[in-house]
Amino acid sequence: MANRSRVTVVGIPARDEAGTVGAVAQAADAGLHLACPGGTNVVVLAENGSTDDTVRRFAETPLRSRKVVVSSGGEGTGKGTNVFAIVDRALDLDADRLLLLDADVRSGEPGWIPALADAVDCSRPTVAVPAYRRNRFEANTTNHLASPLLAAVFGVHVQQPIGGEFAFNRAFLERARSWPRPDSAHLYGIDVWLTANALRERLRVVEVPLGRKLHNSPFPKILRLPQQVLDSLFHVVLRTDGVRSPGFAPPKARAAVDGAAVRQDPAVVARVSESVSRYLDAHGDDVRGLFPAAASTPSAPWGLRVTTDAWPDILADAVAAVAGGRFEAARDHLVALYVNRVLTFWEEIDGLRDGEVDELLDRQAALTVRAVRDRRITLGGALTGPDAFDVRHWARFNDASPAGRVTV
Known part of the structure; x- marks a missing residue:
């Protein structure tokens, strides 16, 4: 695969993910060397207040890519705090492309990296979002809040607008720096904040099929996570010029539900x-x-x-x-x-x-x-x-x- 970018960064936002962070970093490293074998590749761990061995496990994981750790305090922070820290470090590194991988994902494959990186390898501000097959008892905030509300307000059906695995080119990162950041965007609202703002500004959004996603069930967070997601989404909705739903059409072929079904506890x-x-x-x-x-x-x-x-x-x-x-x-x-x-x-x-x-x-x-x-x-x-x-x-x-x- 042609190496068209000078610096590619994979960021892993994490808190207390010692059990999976090493495998995620290794998948990122292998994928980076598929995507740009002659480029400068960096894997950034951004963690906030981890109380387990997340940082040590990452540091001890052998990678060919350069490793960077960015740490912040835990109080008053969340996933978005780590994502913003990764974005800042990527811009400091003069990255052409930034990819994000959830630290708890257990199905991550090296092939995800070139697929996501290629999707944003253009001059227009672009974000790539994943299209997964998911356990039918998961992805609830996606299926019943984020996806239908984004379709209704912005007229664009995004199957996995808060899927965790994203890619951005430099033009997108520079544009995103100007967007107001409510507190919830520093928490679990970060994913929908990114997607909704991209739709609000009519930027290029590309869906990348990544197959099955397996990770820790988010259901125990069902009273906290959707509140933060809705908070960020509603902030962006209020900054939108109007409802753009006319012209919406559902996708011709959707295959988001996985054959494996595991009920919640x-x-x-x-x-x-x-x-x-x-x-x-x-x-x-x-x-x-x-x-x-x-x-x-x-x-x-x-x-x-x-x-x-x-x-x-x-x-x-x-x-x-x-x-x-x-x-x-x-x-x-x-x-x-x-x-x-x-x-x-x-x-x-x-x-x-x-x-x-x-x-x-x-x-x-x-x-x-x-x-x-x-x-x-x-x-x-x-x-x-x-x-x-x-x-x-x-x-x-x-x-x-x-x-x-x-x-x-």
């Missing part, structure tokens, strides 16, 4: 359901007022039955609420409804073939586009979200305790 699911139940009992009146589409959702064993047909109107309620100045309430209440959507979805897909699950998700995205378009929501005004991130409504509900009655 029932004990973790039960604790999450209990927390959401208590949240909805405490905030039911405000949820009903802000999300009228949720008022008619019937009860279910896990709380509320939020179906494929009901969910798009709930997402449209959320966009309308953000545009109307109810940023934090829309963000937080949507998380509670989202958990019920996920548990309903798991029931809906029981017995479906992989392709049928893909079709259901595409239908959900298309219905969300229509629901948001039909609201005629106005964006692009002077309204902004709070830069400081606060868990706000979820402060008393992130730990499970006995659930009460669920009503909305």
